[in-house]
Amino acid sequence: MMEQSTILLTADLLLEGIDLSARRGWGVAVQGDMIADIGPEAEVAARFPHAIREDFRNCCIMPGLIDCHNHLSWDCSIPDYPAKATATEAELAVIGMRNMMRDLKSGVTTSRYVGDKHFIDVLFRRLRKEGILTGPKMLVSGIGLRSGAGHGYVGMPFDGAEDIIKAVRANVIKNVDWIKFYATGTAPKGGKILSYYTKEEVNVIVDIAHRAGLPVTTHCIGGQGLLDAIECGVDCLEHVYFISDEELAKVQDAGVWVCLTVSEFLTDKPMMPDSMRPPLAERKQVRAHMERVIKSRVPYILGTDGMHGDLAMEAVYIVDMGASVQDALQALTVKAAKFLKIDGETGSLTKGKRADLLVAEGDILCDISSLKRVRSVYQDGVKVV
DSSP: OOOOOEEEEEEEEEEETTTTEEEESEEEEEETTEEEEEEEHHHHHHHSTTOEEEEEEEEEEEEOEEEEEEOTTOOTTSTTGGGGGGSOHHHHHHHHHHHHHHHHHTTEEEEEEOOOGGGHHHHHHHHHHTTSSOSOEEEEOOSOEEOTTSOOSSSEEOOHHHHHHHHHHHHHHTTOSOEEEEOBOSSOBTTBOOBOSOHHHHHHHHHHHHHTTOOEEEEEOSHHHHHHHHHTTOSEEEEOTTOOHHHHHHHHHHTOEEEEOHHHHHSOOTTSOGGGOOOHHHHHHHHHHHHHHHHSSOOEEEOOTTOTTOHHHHHHHHHHTTOOHHHHHHHHTHHHHHHTTOTTTSSSOOTTSBOOEEEEESOTTTOGGGGGSEEEEEETTEEOO
């Protein structure tokens, strides 16, 4: 049997293990699709004397990023992008293919896509595994459930127990990784956070999904929809832009994960319709709520929600809001892998794990925005950027 070639990657800084420990003068040996060794450069080089060298100066080698909230066909860089939610399956597929590459080139080696029309995400997951498409490794949610009177551009309407059961089971048949539903809108209306599903309907969603062994997440900014979701046993809350202190305490007590998508609300998006643009007062409220979540004991991860290629900005935002650089990096790698239950395979530079790596220019511990300066990306040991 032909021996697999080994690549030895070195850089000024390397973030090693589940603690993302800062190592200077270290290297990582990649053999096939796995991390074969990691340690001081001279020692690793001695163990693999014939390794092909890749030396990255003034760079940091770290685990590949994990985007915990995105949609293949939801692209905030397209003019009037909300209208694209009703585009043809073919057009959405083309948009999705481009977005997969944008995500990968930004250092995202794994992505949780939380719903797309026509089961595009399920199809793309298979095509990527077959080598037909290139992009992040995918966890998918199939068709998101929304109320017939509620929010959810990417979701589809399902009302009442019978309708909901059929929808959840249709996703189960497609072997999705998560069930996603929309409990609320994205902003209050008339000063109130509206809730579009009854508690009974939410309970049906969670019950049927959990019976099939699937976790459940919900688009939820706060209010009664958040309280119902927690009481019914939801596994994750997306966004929580307007979460109250009382609701935050309940999330803490329940141990529910929160996926923050700060850029979606706080970034100026030139292609956003004026009717959707949040006023400055709302942005200030959201920032204050996000700062409280970050300072709390709630476990959180990060996602872009259609801001494809900009996951680094999520880290920049939360560091500016009080998170440490270490916390931000953990949320993008180790904690994200733990949340998705893939930490045995990826999420850290650890011997025996998949060789999913990001090489970023600069000292990331001193400047979190270095995440934007991608020098190279490896996925399963293959240099893809």
